[in-house]
Amino acid sequence: MAVKRVSSVDVARVAKVSQSTVSRVFTPGMPVSDETRAKVLAAARKLGYSPDAIARSLIMRHTNIIGIVMADITNPFYPNVLDQFTHRLQASGKQTLLFNATTGRDVDDTLPLVLQYRVDAIIITSATLSTAMADECARHGTPVILFNRYIPGSKASAVCCDNVAGGRMVADLLVNAGHKRIAYVAGRANTSTNVDREKGFGARLRECGIAEWLCEQGEYTHESGYAAARRLLARADRPEAIFAANDIMAMGVLDAARELGVRVPEQLSVIGFDGIPAGEWQAYSLTTIRQPVEEMIDATLELVEQRIEKPDAKPIIKMIAGSLVQRNSARV
Amino acid sequence: MAVKRVSSVDVARVAKVSQSTVSRVFTPGMPVSDETRAKVLAAARKLGYSPDAIARSLIMRHTNIIGIVMADITNPFYPNVLDQFTHRLQASGKQTLLFNATTGRDVDDTLPLVLQYRVDAIIITSATLSTAMADECARHGTPVILFNRYIPGSKASAVCCDNVAGGRMVADLLVNAGHKRIAYVAGRANTSTNVDREKGFGARLRECGIAEWLCEQGEYTHESGYAAARRLLARADRPEAIFAANDIMAMGVLDAARELGVRVPEQLSVIGFDGIPAGEWQAYSLTTIRQPVEEMIDATLELVEQRIEKPDAKPIIKMIAGSLVQRNSARV
DNA sequence: CTGAAAGCGCTTACAG
DNA sequence: CTGAAAGCGCTTACAG
Incomplete structure (x- = not known):
């Protein structure tokens, strides 16, 4: 395998200078005379030399x-x-x-x-x-x-x-729109992202006098959002609004609603979190919290x-x- | 910056062995007595040593x-x-x-x-x-x-x-469905992917007796697919079928059709290429060529x-x- | 099985 | 500005 690689020593030999000088030519800011530099560069080009970043890393620490x-x-x-x-x-x-x-x-x-x-x-x-x-x-x-x-x-x-503040914004929007039966589609439980979004959302809901809401577990995928929405929308007390912990799940929710003929936003409001490009597509037109x-x-x-x-x-x-x-x- | 890193020499010193021996302990397959190995491992753990992959790379080439x-x-x-x-x-x-x-x-x-x-x-x-x-x-x-x-x-x-064969498959499907007015939404012109998909598509179309088709330039993005479809669907001789050079553009086409109220697949067939997960979503349900x-x-x-x-x-x-x-x- | 030594390809004081 | 030399942290013949 490993063809013989060309090193600064090889370049030094053909340029007839020391190895240190070759090194200097390839270290910006080091003093080298124009003449020497030219010789070295010519030799380097001829041999196809480029400095070894690994060796450099070792010495540079x-x-x-x-x-x-x-x-x-x-x-x-x-x-x-x-x-x-x-x-x-x-x-x-x-x-x-x-x-x-x-x-x-x-x-x-x-x-x-x-x-x-x-x-x-x-x-x-x-x-x-x-x-x-x-x-x-x-x-x-x-x-x-x-x-x-x-x-x-x-x-x-x-x-x-x-994320806490983001969750609060979502709650505000939903409450101001007059929604009462609200659901949250969670992300993976142990992620700080999920915990905080839910925390802000729930806290603000409570402040606004909404003491209860539905909650379904998701795992940040379209599929899990879709599945959560199917469960939610099959209930007798179907929610009027769903907040999903991220956009891709919200899109799954939207696809479930589409499939079931639940009209958005007339019969169901859906909000996501992230601000991914796909949320902008006509098929979704997703209201969301955009992460900066x-x-x-x-x-x-x-x-x-x-x-x-x-x-x-x-x-x-x-x-x-x-x-x-x-x-x-x-x-x- | 750089805290003093611990090297194999440090480990050797506290384990009271040579540096070579430390190295052997960390090289699978090298012969080391159990006793020595234990001493070295203990010292390494104590010091928080882990071998330097960079130094290793240099000598291993x-x-x-x-x-x-x-x-x-x-x-x-x-x-x-x-x-x-x-x-x-x-x-x-x-x-x-x-x-x-x-x-x-x-x-x-x-x-x-x-x-x-x-x-x-x-x-x-x-x-x-x-x-x-x-x-x-x-x-x-x-x-x-x-x-x-x-x-x-x-x-x-x-x-x-x-990609050539894939393009042919698409042409076959469209022709068999009885489509006559067909359009291709191209990817970036200089990519072999685009060239080949179009080549296979066009060749098969010609073999099937279709000598002409529309072509719009795209650049492999949802936006460009959407824009191309807007141009295509505004024509008097609106195509009945559109093949987009990749899925994401095909989804843009589908979104344009949705917006214009063009029914898919009744009034328009759309086919993509790639097999991305999003193509499966209910909003698109995209027919496509899946790359293996x-x-x-x-x-x-x-x-x-x-x-x-x-x-x-x-x-x-x-x-x-x-x-x-x-x-x-x-x-x- | 173990140690002493050479060497991977660089950078950088140290002299000149 | 330039060269000789040390050293970064390893692996691996070479001896023992």
Whole structure:
């Protein structure tokens, strides 16, 4: 296998300079005379040389690689997130090592691997890790930033949409539209996202004098939203309004309503959460809370930079408000 | 920054063995006495040691990292592909370095970077590279496998759905249903995917005695499919059947029809290509050609293994047949 | 089974 | 500006 790779020593030989000089030519900001530079570049081109980032990482003690741990790549909210992360990271000269965690399980068994590759920082999305593991990373000096979830009391910083506030907005909208029989389609129970959205939603409902509402379990997929809606819409006391913990489930709800001939929004208001592009399509026209993805990514990347500089800075949790996007799936 | 990392030398010191021995303990298959192993493991645990994959890569001359270059992460066909690639790669002990290329441009400027990280192989998806660049990679000894596209005559191997055959299937279905006024909504013109699907489609149409059909340009997005359909459905000689080069555009077509009150499939048959999950949703129930994603991924990964072993083996292009999935968006 | 030593391909003080 | 040398953290012949 491995063809003989060309190294800086080879280039040095043909350019008739020292290996250090070759290295300098490929390190921006290092002093090299124009003449020497030209010789080296010519030799490099001739040999097809490019510096070895791995060797560089070893001596530099950082890799310029950011690990992104992600489950649920398949949930339509995330491709956009991943797209933006990789673009932005590349623009600042960093690479992305992508780890695929198993949905619904914590990532404690994945992280040791990530750590072995000596990534400069870890971003964790749509997955949860234990406090112990977060602290283990801190011990290794590898900053961990949680995206769209948080672990109170751990060493991991986090950037989150304000899901509690978002849940409250939904409750307000539904109550103001005069709805009484209301249902919530939950996401996976152990996710902070689900917990917070439900918490804000329920709290506000209670404040408005609605003490009870239906609740069905979902798991953040179209299918589970559809199934939950089938159960809900089959009841004698069919709800007039359904809030689903994310957009893709809300779309499942809408598809169930369509199938059953329940008219939206006349007979049923449906609201989602996320603001994925598909919610805009004519078939759904979904009213939702849009997560401020760009700002969240900005904040995450900023935190990554800061923590790489100062790994022991105190962990912070940054909440950013989402915004209501009114379309046609909910009465107003 | 960089906290003092613990290395095998540190572990050796506290375990009172040589550094080589520590290394052996962490290399499966190396002979170590049980007693020694226990001492080393204890020391390692105590210090929080884990081997440095970067240093290992340098001496081993391979990284166990596969580079995946991808544009269009946001196209719903790809999250699933990426999900499967990363899962399968991880299962065989490999990591994924993800590069995000710009949609519609070639990746010649991204590849030098990929090469610097000394990835063991490169998988390119939804992006095109020049023959020159493919050959440059070959020269570096880094195998390149194209997924879902191919470059005839280059040094890069490829795995593809048989798009020509798929296009023919669509034509057959439409002709058999008795459609005469037919339209094609194209994907980006320079993609082999689009070229082949149209080629098979057009050839079969001609064989069946249909010499002309409408054609609108799209770019593989819902929006562009929607826009193309608006143009098509506004015509006096409105088509009775539309084949869109991928599912997401077909869904845009369906949304345009819905908006205009054109009934599907009674007044309009719509067929897509890909087999994305969303096509199954009640709102669309899209008839389509399903790409055999699993088999394509199997084949790609197999090719990756082979080419890592023998980088100069002759490039091959592997075509795998897709299959017709009939749902309710097309008359039969 | 274990240790001493060389070497992977770089960067960067240290001298000149 | 340039070169000689040390060292990043490993693996793996080579001896014993």
